[in-house]
Amino acid sequence: MRYIDEFRSGELAQKLARKIRHATDPNRQYNLMEFCGGHTHAIFRYGVPDLLPKNVHFVHGPGCPVCVLPTARIDQALYLLEQEDVILCSYGDLLRVPASHKKSLLKAKAQGSDVRMVYSTQDALKIARENPEREVVFFAIGFETTTPPTAVAIKQAATEGLSNFSVFCNHVLTPAAIQNILESPEVREIGTVSIDGFFGPSHVSAIIGSRPYEFFAEEFQRPVVIAGFEPLDVMQSTLMLIQQLNEGRYEVENEYHRVVSRDGNLKAQALVAELFELRPLFEWRGLGQVPYSALRIKQPFNEFDTEQRFNIPEIESKEIKGCECPAILRGAKRPRDCKLFGTVCTPENPMGSCMVSSEGACAAYWSYGRFRNVSPESDLE
Amino acid sequence: MLMCLAIPTQIITVSADQQGATVSIDGIQKEISLALVEEIAVGDYVLLHVGYALSKVDTVEAEKTLALFAEMKGLETMEPLK
Ligand code: SF4
Numbered sequence: 010m011r012y013i014d015e016f017r018s019g020e021l022a023q024k025l026a027r028k029i030r031h032a033t034d035p036n037r038q039y040n041l042m043e044f045c046g047g048h049t050h051a052i053f054r055y056g057v058p059d060l061l062p063k064n065v066h067f068v069h070g071p072g073c074p075v076c077v078l079p080t081a082r083i084d085q086a087l088y089l090l091e092q093e094d095v096i097l098c099s100y101g102d103l104l105r106v107p108a109s110h111k112k113s114l115l116k117a118k119a120q121g122s123d124v125r126m127v128y129s130t131q132d133a134l135k136i137a138r139e140n141p142e143r144e145v146v147f148f149a150i151g152f153e154t155t156t157p158p159t160a161v162a163i164k165q166a167a168t169e170g171l172s173n174f175s176v177f178c179n180h181v182l183t184p185a186a187i188q189n190i191l192e193s194p195e196v197r198e199i200g201t202v203s204i205d206g207f208f209g210p211s212h213v214s215a216i217i218g219s220r221p222y223e224f225f226a227e228e229f230q231r232p233v234v235i236a237g238f239e240p241l242d243v244m245q246s247t248l249m250l251i252q253q254l255n256e257g258r259y260e261v262e263n264e265y266h267r268v269v270s271r272d273g274n275l276k277a278q279a280l281v282a283e284l285f286e287l288r289p290l291f292e293w294r295g296l297g298q299v300p301y302s303a304l305r306i307k308q309p310f311n312e313f314d315t316e317q318r319f320n321i322p323e324i325e326s327k328e329i330k331g332c333e334c335p336a337i338l339r340g341a342k343r344p345r346d347c348k349l350f351g352t353v354c355t356p357e358n359p360m361g362s363c364m365v366s367s368e369g370a371c372a373a374y375w376s377y378g379r380f381r382n383v384s385p386e387s388d389l390e
Numbered sequence: 391m392l393m394c395l396a397i398p399t400q401i402i403t404v405s406a407d408q409q410g411a412t413v414s415i416d417g418i419q420k421e422i423s424l425a426l427v428e429e430i431a432v433g434d435y436v437l438l439h440v441g442y443a444l445s446k447v448d449t450v451e452a453e454k455t456l457a458l459f460a461e462m463k464g465l466e467t468m469e470p471l472k
Contacts, residue, residue, distance in 0.1 A: 010416075012398040012435060012452055021459045047395050100440070129441025131423060154396065158442045161425045212396045215437060215445045238395065241459055267452040268437055274445050277426045368395075 012267070016239030017055070025244040026060040032251050039065045041250055042340055043208040044187060046073030046368025047238045053377035055240035057247075065247065068204055071186055071295055071338040072213075073368040074151045075102045079292040080326035082179055083108040086148055089177075089321060090122040096140060097124045098133040099148035102366040107359060109327040114148075130162035137166070137174040146315050148177045154212040156180040156304065157277035160284040163306065163313045177315035178306055180285070183213045184221045185302035186293065191229045193296075195341045202340045206250040208243070209235035211265055218273025222261045230259045237265040284310060294362065295338025332361035337370050344374040351375060396439035398447045401432055413438060 033039070043049055049069050052058065058067060071077050087108055090097055097114070104115040104126060118124035123143075127133050130147060137145040149159045159176060166174040187207065195202045209222050214235045222233045232253035236246035246264040253260060263269055284307060291303030306314040315321070331349050336342035344350050344363070354360035356372050363369035367376065399413040404424070411430065412419050415438075424430055427443045436443035 010398070011400070012447055012449075015452075015456055021456075025459055129423075131441050154439055154444065157426050157444070158423075158440050161423065161442070212437065212439060212444065215396070242455075245455070245459055264455070267448045267455060268445055274426065276428055277444070280426070 013239065016237065016241045018241065021241055022055075022060060022244060025241060025248065029060075029065070029244065029248050029251065030062055032248060032255065033062045033065060034255060035062070035064065037064065037254075038203075038205075039251055039254060040068050040203045040205045041066065041208060041247065042068040042070045042190075042204045042206070043236075043243075044070040044072040044183065045208070045210045045213070045238075046076065046366065046370075046373075047211060048208050048236065048243060049073070049370055049373050050368055051238055051240050051243055053373040056377070057240055057243055060244070061247065065251070068202065068340040069337070069343075069370040069373075070190065070340060071293065072152065072183065072210060073338075073363070073366055073370075074155065074181075075106050075366045076334065076338060076362045076369045077181065077186075077293045077295060078103075078106065078150055078179055078362065079294050080106075080108055080328060081292070081324050082177075083114065084112075084324040084326050085321050086114065086146075086177060087112055087117055088324060089146065089315070089319060090117055090124070093144060093319060095123070095144045095146050096136060097122070097146050097148055098127045098136060099124070100128075100150065101126050103148060103150060105359060105365045106362045107329060107365075109324075130158045134162055134165060134171065134174065137171050138169075141173055143173060144318075145174050146177055147174070148179070150179045152181060152183050152210070152213050153216045153281075154210075156281050156285070157216060157274075160277075160280045163284050163310055164280065166313055167310060172312065175313050175315040175318050176306060178285070178304060180304045181291065181293065182302050182304070183210055183217070184225070185299055186296060187222075188225055188229075189293075189296050189299045189302070190339060191225060191231070193339060195339060204231065204340065205254055206232040206234070206259075208246055208250070209233045209261070211236060211238045211242075211268070214265065214269040214273065216274050216277050219261050219263050219269055219271050220273070226259050226261045232259045233261045235261070235263045235265050235269050237268070283307070293338075295335040329360045334361040334363045334371075337363055344371040347371070396437040396444055398435045399438045401430060401434045401436060401443075404430060404432055411436075411443070 133147040234246040285304035288303045311317045333347040363371040435447035
């Protein structure tokens with residue numbers, strides 16, 4: 010497809026690999042964190058590490074929406090399904106994420122709960138229109154990319170007077186999470202994780218623009234390059250980060266000009282601002298409680314807020330013993346450090362959220378990275 | 391499914407109220423929402439995510455980026471990677 014295939018060319022990848030080799034200083038290490046699971050996925054799928062010098066390392070970040078959702082939120086959705094006669098709609102991956110006590114939304118569905126997978130918030134609205142006597146709850150997750158479509162749906166429900174529709178809002182914010190990682194003891198004090206620079210999110214940035222990263226490039230003195238999700242985008246951005254580090258610069262640069270501007274999508278931003286406000290505190294798996302890192306529905310739209318509409322108690326979740334997702338999400342451990350990886354835990358039978366979504370580091374290692382040490386070669390054509 | 395993934399697709403038709411459009415993905419026509427973008431015309435490429443166009447793809451910038459990848463200033467003499 011256009012604007013995809015060109016950015017996967019093996020010939021250009023070889024050129025970029027040579028440029029990177031040429032630019033790399035053999036006497037130093039380059040630890041580059043890709044915040045987004047979309048980058049993690051591309052890096053593994055196309056075997057990008059095999060094209061790079063050994064002293065360039067990718068550190069995987071927490072930017073995988075299903076991975077960072079705390080288990081308690083799924084437990085709460087399961088509680089709601091048990092207590093009330095609701096239709097629960099959600100995006101596909103979420104259904105398979107393990108909840109406490111070996112439950113999941115998929116298992117609840119198998120046991121008779123009305124859980125439906127939707128592709129778009131428009132599908133959820135449609136289900137609400139077709140079932141006026143039932144309560145329809147949309148389990149909303151995701152970063153800034155996925156928030157505007159939720160905002161459109163709430164607005165539309167308000168306009169149409171679709172009073173049986175509500176949103177269980179779990180939308181989270183990228184800049185707050187990046188800041189949290191940079192302030193974490195592992196990075197700051199202990200020094201077990203070293204991060205020299207960041208690949209900035211692709212599609213999150215299409216919405217929020219590149220401006221929000223300017224603060225911590227400056228504050229934490231780390232370069233940020235907004236990178237597209239295709240393998241050549243990742244390689245070009247790697248080169249740009251290496252150049253900045255060599256020159257001692259820490260700026261926000263944009264490799265993904267074809268989609269991202271400094272200001273982002275103002276229409277989407279205005280809509281999000283109209284419908285949502287910041288939560289003072291929200292829990293992320295792996296990062297713990299992060300201040301001002303998530304959104305809730307604003308007061309005039311309370312009627313469409315599942316948490317206002319139903320009595321949902323706080324639930325203390327039970328995590329699977331041995332799952333290292335929290336440390337992996339902070340960049341402090343790698344999937345292979347987990348004893349369950351590939352034995353007990355596989356994509357068919359995930360024990361933790363990082364194995365569910367193809368954006369999760371464990372799933373990416375499982376699908377593409379397992380044999381890398383045996384036969385290193387890149388998949389770029 | 392990649393939650394943050396969006397793909398470039400070309401607009402085939404735009405609805406009269408400018409709120410919806412059809413695109414073709416691998417030969418299959420799909421209805422999408424234009425509620426989050428402005429001034430989209432037939433032939434434009436947009437980034438499609440969970441049924442919504444998130445932004446226009448700037449095709450001029452796309453070509454520039456590709457040209458940048460191919461640029462080989464001073465590297466002609468390096469032998470290729472094995
Ligand atoms: S391999 Fe499975 S159990 Fe281990 S950290 Fe990853 S998701 Fe958790």
